[in-house]
Each structure stands twice: as C-alpha cells, then as structure tokens.
Amino acid sequence: MRRPPKDTLESNRIVTRRALVMGAAQLGLMGALGLRMQSMQIEHADEFRLLAEENRINVRLLPPDRGLIFDINGVPLAVNEQNYRIVMVREDAGDIEEVLGRLTKLVDLPDEVVARAIEEINRRSPFVPVTIVDRVSWEDIAKVTVNAPALPGIIADVGLSRHYPQGADTAHVVGYVGPVSDYDLSRIDDQDPLLQIPKFQIGKTGVENKLEQTLRGSAGTRRIEVNALGRVMRELDRIEGQSGADVQLTLDMKLQSYVEARLEGESAAAVVMDLENGDLRAIGSAPTFDPNLFVRGISVADWRGLNEDIYRPLSAKSVQGTYPPGSTFKMITALAALEAGVLTPEETIYCRGFTEVSGTRFHCWRSSGHGNVNLHESLKQSCDCYYYELGLRTGIENIAAMARKMGLGLRHDIPMSAVASGLAPDRVWKREVRGEEWRIGDTVNASIGQGYVLASPLQLAVMTARLATGRSITPRLVHSINGIEQPSGAGESMDVNENFLRRIRQSMFDVNNHSRGTAYGSRIVVDEARMAGKTGTSQVRRITPEERARGVTSNSDLPWERRDHALWVNFAPFDNPRYAVAVIVEHGGGGSTAAAPIGRDITLQALYDGEPPLSAYPSNVRGRIAEQQERIRNRVVAGQTTNTRA
Template sequence: MKRPNRDNGDSMRMISRRGLIIGGAQVAVAGALAWRMQSMQVEQADQFRLLAEENRINIRLIPPARGLIFDRNGHPLAENEQNYRVVMVREDAGDVEEVLAKLMQIVDLDPEAVAKAVEEINRRSPFVPVTIADRLRWEDVAEININAPALPGITAEVGLSRAYPFGAPLGHVVGYVGPVSDYDLSRIDDQDPLLQIPKFQIGKTGVENKLERTLRGAAGTKRIEVNALGRVMRELDRQEGTKGADVQLTIDAKLQTYCQARLDGESAGAVVIDLENGDLRAVCSSPSFDPNLFVRGISVKDWGDLNENKYRPLAAKAVQGIYPPGSTFKMVTALAALEGGVISPDETVYCPGHTDVFGTRFHCWKRAGHGNMNLNESIKQSCDCYYYEISQRIGIDKIAEMARKLGIGIKHDLPLSAVANGLAPDKAWKAEVRGEDWRIGDTVNASIGQGYVLTSPLHLAVMTARIATGREVTPRLIKSVSGVETPSGLGDNLGINENTLRRIRAAMDDVVNHQRGTARRSRIVADGMRMAGKTGTSQVRRITAEERARGVTSNADLPWERRDHALFVDFAPSENPKFAVAVIVEHGGGGSTAAAPIARDITLQALYDGTPPLEAYPSADRGRIAEQQSRIEELIATVDNVQDRA
C-alpha cells in the first residue's frame, strides 16, 4: 500500500535530524583528533622526539685516563701505558671454544686466563665484549688482524693500563690498582657510575687507594645507537672525560731505591724525614713486592710466595708495623723528667746492674752495672737503671704526655694503607682497655721502651725530627696535586725548653761520636756531616731467672724469630739538622750492630743527595763500603733509566 505523503515528509525530517546529529558528531570527533594531532606534532613535539631518541639511543660511560704519580723530582712512579688486548663478542663468534682454539694457535695465551675469560663470557650477555687477554705485543695484534676472517667475534683493541716503573721499591708507598669487586662496593660510599663498569680498576692499596677519587677523574660519555635487543649498531658522538689529577709525592725515588737495596736481605723498615718541611723522603719496608704483579693478575705461585715468606713482604713495616721502641724511647722519659723538674741534668743515679721494685728485679743490659750515671752518660751508654729510677719520680702519665707531644701514640694522617696508631700507655688506658690498675712495674718497663709502649719507624722518625728541631714536625707525603703545593709540615714550636733539648741532642751526639758511645762504630767522619743518634734493642722474649744465672743466651744462638729487634734513630748534621732517620731490623739482634750501620748509610745518602765519598766513613769501613756502593749503584741506575724512558 502506498504511504501517504504526510508520512513521507515526517520520515524525511527524521532522517535529516539524524544526519545532522551524526554529521555533527563526526565533525566533533574529527576536530578533536585534529586538535590532538596538532598538540602532539607542534606543542609536544620536543617531548616525543626525546622519547623516540631514548628508545634507540643509549648513553655509555667512557673511563677517564687515570692521574699520574711522580716523585719529588718528576720521576714517574705510576703511569698509564698503551695496552693491546683482544676481546670477544659471543654472539658474533658462534662456537666460542672453536674460535678460541684457533686464536691460541696464532697467539701464545695463558690457558688459565683463557678459561677464566670463558667463564666471564658465559656470565655476560651475548653482545657484551669480554677481554680474553691483554698486554699483547704489537706483533700479536698484527697476527690477529691478518687472521680476522677466521676469527669471528674476535677484535684487537688499544687501551690504557697502569704500570709502575720502579716496581718493588715503591710497592708499599704507591700501592696498586685492581678491578672493582663486590667487596669494594660494599665497603665504600661512592655512587660514581664508573664503578659499575666491568673490570674498571680502582686503587687497592697505598696512595692509589687513599687518593682514589683524586686520581680517578670524571667519566666521559658516548651516544650509541642500539637495536631492540640492545646490540650496538653505531657510535653517534662522544665527549671525552676529565683526566684524573696528577699527584707529586715528597718521596725521592733515588733515595727510596737506595734504602730498599740497603735493607735487602733483612725484614726491616726505614723512614727518612726532611726537617725543613716534614717531607718524607723515603718510606721503605723490606722485603717489598712488585705492584705490577697485581695489576696484571697475580699468579697462584706468586701469591703463595708472598704469603708464605716469613719476612712478610706484603706488610708495610715502616708505617704499619708496631714494635717496642727499646732504648730509643729513653729520650722521651728523660725529657718528661727534666721538664717535670724531678731531676737535674747533672744529678746522678747509681746503676749496680739492676733495680728492685717491690720485690721485682729489673735488670740493666750491662750485668755488672754502669756505676754513677747522669743524663748525658745514661743516654750515651744507654743505662737502663737510670730510667728505672727517674720514671718512678715522674710517673707514667707525664711520660705518656711527652710521648704524644713527640708524635708517639698517635696516628699520623698519611695517604698510606694501615698507618698504625702506636701506643703511649697511661693509667687511664690500662683501666679502660685491660680493666686493671697501673702498676709501678709497668712504669719501669715503659721507661726504657718495653712493656705496653708500641711504635712504628714512622713514629720514631717523627720523634727524632721533633727533638732535633724543637718543632711539631708533621710528616708530609703529598707534595702537590695538579701542581698545587700542599701545606708544609714544619709545625709550631713544641713548647719544650730549648736548653733541655740541647742537652738531649748533645747526649745523642755522644752516642755516635764519643769513645764510649754505643754507636761509635757507625759514626760519620766527614766535616760538617756529624751524626747524632740513639741505639735501641727491643726484647721479644722473656728471660728467666734461671737463664740469667747461667748466662743470657746470645741472639746469634737463638732462632731468628726469637732474637731481639734492632733499632736506631738519628738526625744529621748534628749542628744544623737536615734529616731525621729511623730504622728497625726485625730480630736483628742489637741496635748498634744491625740497625745503626744501615741508618748511617741512609743518612749519608740523603745528605749527599747521592753516593757519598768513602772519606765520609771511618777508615776501617771503607773497603766494605766500596763493595757495597758498587753493588747498590747498579740498582740506583734504574732510576735514571726510568726518567730517560719517560
């Protein structure tokens, strides 16, 4: 049936309204889309461009060149040398073992090192390069490049590696670097992202460790394009980092090398201080170790040799080792008594060979005794009973106070590993640490540097420097950083009466130069080079009454580890002091026989800034000294070779 015209009209009007509504909605949606497109393409274009870049571009760190370390004369002690290495990318190599087998036919590689590299390859992502071997020769690199088609995934690279031209003589001072370990990350509060780079090297010991942030520098960056898997496609640009600061030490490499050679064959330590500014000219521990062994990855054999050596080459005896100072401590007791007014320089104390204190007998080293002793004679002949007596008058607290004033029992702030505090004990210390009352016998023992008193060669060198100058000499190891000089270590006046110090110095001069001085055989005879010093013998075992009755066993008849430590301290020239020296020879026997000759030779080497003339030695010693100088000069020649190479 045909629809009426009225119905048709209504239908058309309805369709028109719907069309308008739908059309309007479509226009609104299109407008909203257009507005959003404009917003994203124009107003937010930079933001989305950055997001897109981040999806395909990574920023990677570039390790900076490590700062160099020099001695006071510009000799390089730690440098960066060009290092050829070979790396492998597992995903490019395919069959890793097959490729490595081919590589080992071309280049002579350590199988143990290759095995460790394979473990590293399997731990890392397949696209991360892993070092197979480093310190290759240029000829090896050329062979690898020639055979590149047969070595998929293998690439030869050039980088920087730490090297120590002087090796063992500076091992304890400069230290060495090594890869960052989990232990390192756990114990240091350092958020530098460089530490997250695989095998990034940081200082492990010595100056390398203590000045790590200064030497490390700041990282550079490079922008690289990567695919969806994170694989590097190409490098877009780079910004090099900031090289670490160069550091100059106060150490004299020639003198340090001489000291190390002079201590050869002994378990010993020596320190030389420049009295003008507190500069440490030499800090030696014998035997030492070659730090290059650790940088390259020390072998099991080398590590075993170092650990099993009874002379402990890894121990920095000059600053870390602490020992009873023996009679070298007598100047401390004497100064405390004189400054405290409990004895005058000319007052005498009778030495019968022993002193009885509340039923305990304390013996002098000279069994028959020294007779009447005044201050000068007690130091010159090293009488023990004199100090047993005056120490009871002044008391331990005053002795400890003087010891600390002279630099004993405190930790000197040096950028070296494990610098010892030492110990200048007093009543409060024993009550706090041991929970016991201080006894008179403790004071008597301490008065001659035994008992609880502990010092390092560094402490004794500082003590001697302060006695020689009357100033608070502070040891300085860093001369400058990036060319900027560090403060002098000369220090302020100690506040000790100068007349008192003069008497102590005169007595120390007699120790070396008087006919009855304990170190006369080690005197210096050159005009203007006269030396003042003090011997010390530190007992390491208890001598029983039975042994004293039958005669004390000589050190020569004892096993090495039961012999006394030998010590000697000195300053020179005695009239115008320039250097202070302290030497300890572990289980060396007597200070006058084992330590004093070494200290004398080191002192002369410092005074002459090189090999001294034979005329500086007593005539009886010149033949032996000539042979010794000839042997040591060959070792010192390596210093000039290092400078020429640099």
C-alpha cells in the same frame, strides 16, 4: 512499482562512472605505492637495510686516563701504558658460548680463561662490556677485526694499563691497582658507574688506594650505532672523560732506591724525613715485591710465595709495623722527668746492674752496672737503671703525655695503607682495653721503651725530628696535586723547655761521637755532617731467672724469630739539622751493630744527595764501605734492586 526504463538506464550510467573513478583512484594509489617501493628497495636500500637489521644506539662509558704519580724531582713512579684487549657485550652477542668458540679458533685462549669469561658475562648487565682477555698482541687484534662479522658482540679494544717503572723500590709507598672485585664494591660507598665495568682498575694499596678518587678521574661517553650482529656501524658522538689528577710525592727516588738497596738481605725498614717541612724523602721496607705482578694478575705460586714468607714482603714495615722502641724511647722519659721537675740534668743515679721494685729485679743491659750516671752519661751509655728510677719518679701519665707530644702513640695522616697508631700506654688505656689496673712494674718497663709501648719507624722519625727542631713537625708524603702544593708539615714551636732539648741533643751527639758512646763505631767523621743519634735494642722474649743465672743466651745462638729487634734514630748535621732518620732491623740483635750502620749510610746519602766520599767514614771501615758502594751503585744504576720476593 516498476521503475521506468529511462530511469534504469540513467542509474546504470551513474554506477559505471563511479566504478571507473574508483578504479582509476585505486590504480593511481597502487602506482604510487609501486614507485615508493622501488625508491625504498633501490634508491634507499642501504638506509632501510640498517633499519631492517634492528640497528640501535648504544651508549658506552669511556674510562678516563688515570692520574700519574711522580717523585719530588719529576721521576715517574706510576704511569699508563697501552693495552690491547678483547671484550664482549652480551646483548650484542646472542649465543655467547658459540661466539667464544669461534673466537678461540682465532686467538689462543685457555679453557679456564673462557670459563671465567662466561661466568663474568652472565653476572654482569647485558650491555656492560666484559674483558675476555687483555695484553694480547697486535696480530690477535687484527684477526678479530677482520673476522668481526662472524663474531657478534666481540670488540677489539685498546685501553690503558698501569705500570710501575720503579718496580719494587716504591711498592709499599705507591702501592698498586687491580680489577674491581665484589669485595671492593661491598665495602666502599661509591656510585661511580666506572666501578661496574668488569676489570676496571682501582687502587688496592698505598697511594693508589688512598688517593683513588683523586687519581681516577671521571668517565666519558661514546654513542655508537650497531646492527643486530653487534657490529659497530658508526660513532655518533663522543664526550671525553676527565683525566685523574697527577700527584707529586715528596719521595726522592734516588734516595729511595738507595735505601731499598741498603736494606737488602734484612727484614727491616727505614724512614728519612726533611726537617724543614716534614717531607718524607724515603720510606723503605725490606724485603719488597714487584707491584706490576698484581696489575697483570699474580699467579698462585707468586702469591703463595709472598704471603707465606716469614719476612713479610707485603707489609710496609715502615708505617704498619709497630715495635717496642727500646732505648730510643729514653729521650721521652728523660724529657718527661725534666719537665715534671723530678730531675735535674746533673743529678746522678747509681746503677748496680739491676733495680728491685716490689720484689722483682729489673736488669740493666750491663750486668755489672754503670755506677753513678747523670742524664748525659745515661743516654751516652744507655743505662737502663737510670730510667727505671726516672719512670718511678715521673709516673706513666707524664711519660705517656710526653710521648704523644713527640709524635708517638698517634696515627700520622699520610696516604699509605694501614698506617699504625702505635701505643703510648697509660692507666686509662690498660683499664679500658685490657680490663686490668696499671702496675708499677708496667711503668718500669715503659720507661725504657718496653712493656706495652709500641712505635713504628715513621713515628720514631717524627719523634727525632721534633727533638732536633723543637717544632711539632708532621710528616708529609704528597707534595702537590695537579701542581697545587699541599700544606707543609713544618709545624710550630712546641711547649717544651729548649734548655732541656739542648741537653738531650748533646747527649745524643755523644752517643755517636764519644768513644764510650754506644754508636761510636757508626759515626760520621767529617765535621759538617756529624750526626746525633740513639741506639735501641728491644726484647721479643722473656729472659728467665734461670737463664740469667747460667748466662743470657746471645742473639746469634737463638733462632731468628727470637732475637732482639735492633733500632736506631738520628738527626744530622748536628749544628744545623736537615734530616731525621729511623731504622728498624727485625730480630737484628743489637741496635749499635745492626741498625746504626744502616742509619749512618742513609744519612750520608741524603746529606750528599748521592754517594758520599769515603773520607766521611771512619778509616777502619772504608774498604768495606767502598765494596758496599760499588755493589749498590751497580744495582741502583741498572734499576734492578733485588730486594724482592717472588
């Protein structure tokens, strides 16, 4: 059916009107879009350009300042210094080899440095900054900064690096830091994200290692906006980390430097202990090394030189080294015998130069013997046969128990690397460790500090401190942490007869101050500083019957490594003890000639808090001492102790 013409005309008018409305709406929409595009392209161009360039927010860790280390007087032992470095973030860099190639045109980088950097970058998470090179000059930093747009992912950074201003003098005590290694990560259960930062420095040895958690601090964070090229556009916010705690040690740097200088030329160790509180005023080990070499990255040649040196400069002999204590152990055997009731101080024992036990001869150091000797004379003249007899009477169990009571055979808790336990052997130990039964000859050897008995210089200092005071003094190396003083090591009175201790002390006094004492030549002649001590000489080789028959070879005629160890312990002043000292000179020969003079000099330095007057020395050695003082004075003042390797 056909529509009427009138209806068709009306329908066309309606369509035309709708088309016009829709067209107008479309034009309006297009106009609005055009205005919006104009606004985006012109008025907000910078803002949207950043968005178009794929800006993103990065969160980066801020390593905290490592805590500082000081001596008892506030002298800095470990500090932080500024260090300019160049780092790369892989996810911002794109083609890392191309970017590093551009970098090498600006900064002189050896091929091996670039190769190591690429290996490290590929091993790490893409967002972790990897140090390409550190300790660069300000000029190099400026070049990198100016050329930043052409170096995506490269950041010129400034951080802190560890420095040891006292150098070799504190190397074995303070230790050193170094970059976190895969080995470090495998052996420590520490989830701190700081450890994932390549070349982040942690303590490797000494106090730096043992107090790592205390010194490290906690990380801060930095939120930054970067563009697709890795260029930092702005810092959004920053939360600073918490610095590590400052640590004050008990060391007296002036005395520590003197000890290291006095040990120069020897393979030796010495410990000085304050008898009031157990504070360790000096812990010396020779030869030593410069710890700053390890912070900067030690060369292969330097490492080989240190590692292959027969005098073992990397070893802290004062706490790690254990040695047969020799005759310095005789006070332990004497006290054990007195406490067990098998000896009276005045009882004499005859020495004919040897003691025969089960068909074996055990010789005294004096082949002709000492004749009849009591406790006092046995210590003064260091008669071996007297102590052989005491050992047989007393038994190894009583001797070992007394040794432990006096601080031997125990690991003392100080924050240094590989602190040794030493050994106070008994029947149970030999059965469990060596699978053998204890023999009577073992007791004879142990009675004079030979055989299985082992002690470190630190333990011998503790033993001497307990003999001098009658208290269970323990060594303390950390005086305070962030100003909070740590527990004292003064100790309580021990369950040892004071009468017997007085007898031992008086005998030790005559070792040093009687003309027939073994250390008379190393005495102190001023009354207010007189000391009491004991020499020790421990064998490191077996003397055969054939050698004894033809005459024992003197130490001076033997190769260095076959000579006896020389030992010395003392406390001073005798009437009011303030310090205990222990000295070991590896393969030094006799304790009276090699170790006692060092102990005497260190003791005087501690008592006078500096260089003592020549009048404190015997008149016959004052000329030599004056020359020695001058040599050490110049070295210590200049801060150039040469007692180093590498």
